[in-house]
Amino acid sequence: MTELICTVCPRGCHLKVYPEENYRVEGHQCARGEKYGQEEVKNPCRIITSTVCIEGAEHPRCPVKTNAPVPKQMIFNVVKTLNNVCLRSPVKAGDIVVENACGTGVDFITTRSM
Amino acid sequence: MHVKIHDLIVIGGGPAGLAAALSAWECGVKDIVIVERDKELGGILNQCIHNGFGLHYFKEELTGPEYASRFIDMLRDSSVQVKLDTMVIELTDDKELHVVSSTNGYEILKAKAVILAMGCRERPRGPIGTPGTRPSGIFTAGQAQRYVNMEGYHVGRKAVILGSGDIGLIMARRLTLEGSEVLACVEIMPYSGGLARNIVQCLHDYDIPLYLSHTITQIHGYPRVEGVTISEVDDNRNPIPGTEQYIECDTVLLSVGLIPENELSKGANIAIDSRTGGPIVNQSLETSVEGIFACGNVVHVHDLVDYVTYESSEAGKSAAQRILKIASSNSADITHSITDENADVIQLINGNGISYTVPQLIDLKVKLHNIEVFFRTNRIFGKSTIHVKAGNSELKRFKRVRLTPGEMEKIVIDEDTLRQCISKGFDEIEVSVTEDPASEENVHFPVEKTVTLGEVL
Structure with a gap:
């Protein structure tokens, strides 16, 4: 059994998830919470946000994010792919910065036009 | 010096100012100026590169x-003017703004209505009185x-x-991803001031320990931070001798609260609520000075930018109504339709468990409608009941x-309830919270469905 705090809404339900019972969830108050509990135990994933170097813009850093959630255990490997990236202004929000980071099928995209 | 009178001036081009200006423009006000001291619009959002905004x-x-x-793009298609790199140095109660910029020097602007959207600033080290040296390496989050x-x-x-406010939690994750080691998050209260989502995704995900009921009792090192001593605190938040632990570090981040930024408001003689640190506002977000409205973190510190947007849109609408009314009546004197002769305002009183409400008062000269009351509790409550009372009766x-202090709550006091209060001559409504005894069943009393703020909005 795994205990979690649901992060779907501000209510913060304390969930209990039983993987041995087909991922049964206890303590949730809505369907979204049940789904969260199951996903969080089966395959926790996160959107990763960071910045990359940019030249010729108002600021020296350009914010980026993954365009889909990345498995939690891959986070550190995935952010490392940004280390050698340097963009040149102008960029548009949504431009791809790193394609298919670490074979996850997930791209890093810019989140700001600069 | 000839001073042009604009319809509306919005002070601040962050999320509050952007939403307020846009909503006033959508209501039909065309002569709007946003005054922003930074070189770009967006305010604090520009540095908040993490996700989670806009869910509501x-x-x-x-x-x-x-x-x-999203807002800057919408604004581009409007006639709203933006003055960047421009600092308001004084606001007067007759809605005159003294502003400076390197391009135009010193200017005086005037408006029929002003919206305060200056946001808040971080509490620094001084007010929390952390002992120790004064080295480099100490930053607000x-x-x-x-x-x-x-x-x-x-x-x-x-x-x-130090502190577990949302920005501190977000920075714990951010520094970790940037290759720093975050050794501890130390919170003096027995609960975190941040959102549950951030505790999970910023601390738990990276195994960063959260020390509740702890604080930093000494900062060591000079000229750079070399370490901190943390101690457990008692119920009165006093350090308990013998509980000291030394943590070696070169950086201390402070996430110990946000303070609405109201120097300008005070200069304009706007009444400030000592509980929120922001202007006292009525249900139209109008301050004690007629025609000056306020919204966003300058009024009270919000958890989510979405709520700032909703509130600011309301302020924009209220300001627009005033401006359009002046235009149609050709006079600066707005005659209110007074709904009752006995009382002009109903004060919202903070009862048990409530640390503040916004609005703080209900102006009966403004057309009545359902009123959303935002509040925070002063401690954590489990299953509980929020009571709205006037006189001796529960409305x-x-x-x-x-309910937790870290999460803003909302109730709606409907128009009928307000009319009842007025007809009975009440000039105070009290909001309070009680924790439900485990066994209590409230079968005989009509109970509203429990909804979270997000679902309503």
Whole structure:
């Protein structure tokens, strides 16, 4: 059994998830919470946000994010792919910065036009 | 000096100012000026590169810059003027603004209505009185966030975070991803001031320990931070001798609260609520000075930018109504339709468990409608009941599963209830919270469905 705090809404339900019972969830108050509990135990994933170097813009850093959630255990490997990236202004929000980071099928995209 | 009178001036071009200006423009006000001291619009959102914004307002998860650009793009298609790199140095109660900029020097602007949207600033080290040396390496969390996310500086290798406000939690994750080691997040209260989502995704995900009921009792090192001593605190938040632990670090981030930024408001003789640190406002977000409205974190510190947007849109609408009324009556004197002769305002009183409400008062000269009352509790409550009382009678009650000071709550006092109060001559409504005894069943009393703020909005 795994205990979690649901992060779907501000209510913060304390969930209990039983993987041995087909991922049964206890303590949730809505369907979204049940789904969260199951996903969080089966395959926790996160959107990763960071910045990359940019030249010729108002600021020296350009914010980026993954365009889909990345498995939690891959986070550190995935952010490392940004280390050698340097963009040149102008960029548009949504431009791809790193394609298919670490074979996850997930791209890093810019989140700001600069 | 000839001074042009604009319809509306909005002070601040962050999320509050952007939403307020846009909503006033959508209501038909065309002569609007936003005055922003930074070189770009967007305010704090520009440095909040993490996602989680807009879940309520846009029904999708955006990063700060993406959330800001939605509004900046909409503004581009409007006639709203923007003065960047322009600092308001004084606001008067007759809605005159003294502003300075390097391009235009010193200017005086005037408006039929002003919206305060200056946001808030971080509490620094001084007011919390942390003992120790004064080395470099101590930052407020938001300052570090700007350095790291926008200016490209690395702030330190080993960090301890004092306070567990949302920005501190976000920075714990951010520094970890940037290769720093975050050794501890230290919170003096027995609960975190941040959102549950941030505790999970910023601390738990990276195994960063959260020390509740602890504080930093000494900062060591000079000229750079070399370490901190943390101690457990008792119920009165006094350090308990013998509980000291030394943590070696080169960086301390402070996430110990946000303070609405109201120097300008005070200069305009606007009444300030000592509980929120922001202007006292009525249900139209109008301050004690007629024609000056306020919204966003300058009024009270919000948890989510979505709520700032909703509130600011309301302020924009209220300001627009005033401006359009002046235009149609050809006179600066607005005659209110007074709904009752006995009382002009109903004060909202903070009863048991409530640390503040916004609005603080209900102006009966303004056309009555359902009124949303935002509040925070002063401690954690489990399953509980929110009571709305006037005189000796309870007008309404609301059920909640959980209330914490870290999460803003909302109730709606409907128009009928307000009319009842007025007809009975009440000039005070009290909002209070009681925790439900485990066995109590409230079968005989009509109870509203429990809804979270997000579901309502």
